[in-house]
Amino acid sequence: MTTTPTRSLPAALETGRAILGPSLRDAVRAHLGPEMARIADYHFGWADAAGRPTGSWGGKMVRPTLALLSARAAGAAVADGLPAAVAVELVHDFSLLHDDIMDGDETRRGRATAWTVFGVPSAVLAGDALLTAATSALLTAPAAGARSATVSLMTATRRMIDGQAADVGFERRDDVTPAECLRMAGDKTGALLGCACSLGAELVGAGRTLVAGLGAFGEHIGLAFQLVDDLLGIWGDPASTGKQVGADLRVRKKSLPVVAALDAPGTDELRSLYRRPEPLTERDVRRVTDLVERAGGRDWARDEAARRLAAAEECLAAAGIPDDVCGEFLEIAGFVVGRRL
Template identity: 50%
Template sequence: MLDWGRALLRPALGPAVDRLPGPMRHITGYHLGWWDADGSPAEAGGGKAMRPTLVLLAGEAAGGEAGEALPAAVAVELVHNFSLLHDDVMDGDATRRHRPTAWSAFGVSQAILAGDAVLTLAFDVLASSGHPLAREGVSALSATVQELLNGQSSDVEFEGRAEVELAECLRMASGKTGALIACACALGGIFGGGTGAQVEHLRAFGDRLGLAFQLADDLLGIWGDPVVTGKPVYSDLANRKKSLPVVAALTSGTVAGRELAALYRRDAPLSDDDLTRAAGLIEEAGGRAWSQSTADGLLEEALIRLNAAGLAPRPVADLTTLAGLMTRRVV
């Protein structure tokens, strides 16, 4: 499915990126893995394309052809990569997908400007698509970007706070990650000609799937294999990120949670031994088990909404499989 999604996306994404000014196009193409920093062709891999594949499958599920939803898929992928370009700067991450991040290769200012250019391009792709519901799509995507930015703002704020409640951390993740995945599914439904009720079911499916995906991603950020994640081991812990497993542990009221809080309050950088200990404390405090259990429950809720929408069976089956892939579960 992801191969199918990428095969449809790439021929449309390339011409869109070509519309960017020269320096912004160069940085964006590097970020997407299409060429090296010097412009030499490369096959570095531009991500799994899960979000645009959700758009395309949702469009088919709503009764349309995948091609009808392609502008929405391109726009969603562009917004996602805008967020990655800026996230890498804010988090100080030096590597992504096993090579230097855009800011590491071209500088902070240039990476920020490239992200801005990519975001603007996303709206232009939707607005110029010629689809009769393009205006509705632009409005939906605009509201989603505001949610995404609000979630990202909260994420940054949490890093400077000693205490964060689990409920507000869930709200942050819902905006930072869930909003765009929900929008991807809704845009597919809109561009595929779905009814209002079907679009709302698809949006709710994506909303719950997005939060489950963030939980699974947070687990990978602590216990994932760097060969798979493309980031250094324990990178989230080294950055003192208040990810969902961490906040679940910090608010657990356990001895392990209190010891973890003491580690997070240290002024000095955490050593390798500290990071290993922090990961163990999160597990001891129940953060890992809570995150997995919550992700499983959200996935179940997502599939209930998907199956209640009265959509085409084959794309629904594909969406179900993709949801399992995104949450590291077989469904």
């Protein structure tokens, strides 16, 4: 896996990272045994492989910052949303540990991935441990909505796993439809982002209307992010993405623009090239890129991403939350999606 050049973080994320750090460390110490905590410390960037403190840590903390904002959206203090923020970040990192193994990625955030350092079995178990820690951290929170929030987080986690399973299954199929692909992306990417945007509010006992509106905002942002990410996987500038041009096409990924193109009429040549067992040459990649665009895959994905962004903003406007909180939600959404349409 290549390292993507970093962009400066919005002020809301910088603040979120500063607030979250101590609580996340405390949760790891409280809910993980020594061996699993050692792997988690390495994964978070707090320590090197030998356990020596690094004085730094990785990750943008997007999801937990959204959880903190959702508590503020419900009129609560930032501190009241900390258990939700910690829990959603632990779930996210559980998924990253397992994703690195499934994808065979050897680097993350500029360092060797945990499975390459500690072995696959230990990294799998560390991911499992983070998931149980997330449940414990949220369920034991002294808040009115602790049980309800835990159920919501586990529901989002199940959807995320289902989405990942569907994505893996798509690799063996030639008949994937755009509707199926959107559903997969909604589960794999949108579910946890949607949960993050509503979890703090649910934890502090907010009403169902506010919780649902914030969740819908996050789910739309998650889908917009996935659509833009898929566009960049084909047409992105390597200087910005850290990936080769056409990277997703080389591995014949069933990304949203490709699936939309394959679903269009008159795409026999594209189908033939994409289903061919032999590796694609550079000339093939350029031809497939052209065929996907000609079939409307690029325009469809770009239009759908814009539609999802507009829908997200409508959900947030209807939620009736304070202007400053609304502004920070939108600032983070712009960072996540990148507005690179």
